[in-house]
Amino acid sequence: MVDLRRFLIRRLITFIPTLIGATLLVYFVAAVVPGNPAKLWAGGEKASAEVVQRIIEEYKLDEPWYVQYYYFMKMLLTGKAISPVTHTNVWAEVLDRFKTVTLPLTMLSFMFIILIGIPLGIISAIKKDTVVDMILRIFALTGISMPIFWLAYLLIAALTGKGLVTLAGFPMPAYSITGIPLIDGLLKGDFEYLSQLLKRLWLPSLLLSYAGIGVLVRLVRNSFLDAYSSDFVEFMLARGFPRRRIYIHVLRNALAPIVTVLGLQFGGLLAGAVITETIFGLPGMGSYMIRAINNFDYLSLMAGVLYVAIIFMVVNLVVDILYAIIDPRVRY
Numbered sequence: 001m002v003d004l005r006r007f008l009i010r011r012l013i014t015f016i017p018t019l020i021g022a023t024l025l026v027y028f029v030a031a032v033v034p035g036n037p038a039k040l041w042a043g044g045e046k047a048s049a050e051v052v053q054r055i056i057e058e059y060k061l062d063e064p065w066y067v068q069y070y071y072f073m074k075m076l077l078t079g080k081a082i083s084p085v086t087h088t089n090v091w092a093e094v095l096d097r098f099k100t101v102t103l104p105l106t107m108l109s110f111m112f113i114i115l116i117g118i119p120l121g122i123i124s125a126i127k128k129d130t131v132v133d134m135i136l137r138i139f140a141l142t143g144i145s146m147p148i149f150w151l152a153y154l155l156i157a158a159l160t161g162k163g164l165v166t167l168a169g170f171p172m173p174a175y176s177i178t179g180i181p182l183i184d185g186l187l188k189g190d191f192e193y194l195s196q197l198l199k200r201l202w203l204p205s206l207l208l209s210y211a212g213i214g215v216l217v218r219l220v221r222n223s224f225l226d227a228y229s230s231d232f233v234e235f236m237l238a239r240g241f242p243r244r245r246i247y248i249h250v251l252r253n254a255l256a257p258i259v260t261v262l263g264l265q266f267g268g269l270l271a272g273a274v275i276t277e278t279i280f281g282l283p284g285m286g287s288y289m290i291r292a293i294n295n296f297d298y299l300s301l302m303a304g305v306l307y308v309a310i311i312f313m314v315v316n317l318v319v320d321i322l323y324a325i326i327d328p329r330v331r332y
Helices: 002-031 037-042 048-057 063-079 088-124 130-147 150-161 181-188 191-229 233-236 242-281 283-296 300-326
Strands: none
Touching: 002 063, 002 300, 048 233, 063 300, 088 130, 088 181, 088 191, 088 242, 088 283, 130 191, 150 191, 150 242, 181 191, 181 242, 191 242, 233 242, 233 283, 242 283, 242 300
């Protein structure tokens, strides 16, 4: 228990430089892009010089970059960051878009990765060097290498007008329990709303998860085969244990690297949501950050990056703890 506490403290300490590094990199890249953000925020070419100057002074745009970064981070961390473009609190925007759109999209994608990737990986390992194994390996390689935006436009063209997918708007329930529509619909048992939501999200979720499925199929196959070559498998075979029971023990021994990669996959889904939401017109956090980039809205962009970085690090912390639970040989 003491070792676990020390491990958590060490990881929490590493959160600080990681968050600073992520936001600093994003701010620096955005700040060096040519342009006059104050003029854009003030309304473009028609903006008066007085308004532009007032915005420059308000957001410290006439100060060195490190002063600007400190000022922006101070506003973000105190919850007082107001977007110069939308004039709304950036945290309220980020949290609302994340809960209502990006999180359900990510959850469905993560579900697809687990429900498709793990069984196909096990089948590929059991059917090693057969036609089935070859087909599944080609499927996995295609998922890893295929440009997701290209496949997305192909499927949109193929499925449009067939009633299988909705590409306009985003359904919202008339009630709110947790603020996450997918979970609220499940808690209410509102299957009519869930069918509308799934009709809107199943295709982007499946496409977002495709690369992750390919990675997981290959990883599960290799991990399963490594565990299957262990001495305990030979012992169980010699004692006449049923194949199903042997496979369960093999899968348990192969879980450690799988859980680690699943944690990384969750963070990858948040990053991939930017492209997916843009293609399918979903009003989530990814499209919000794209709009922030186009409008030189540093505060909104930094808030989005900071939020994603926090989620990514927390997920990986949970994965590290699960890793130790699955494999008691791991020490903190």
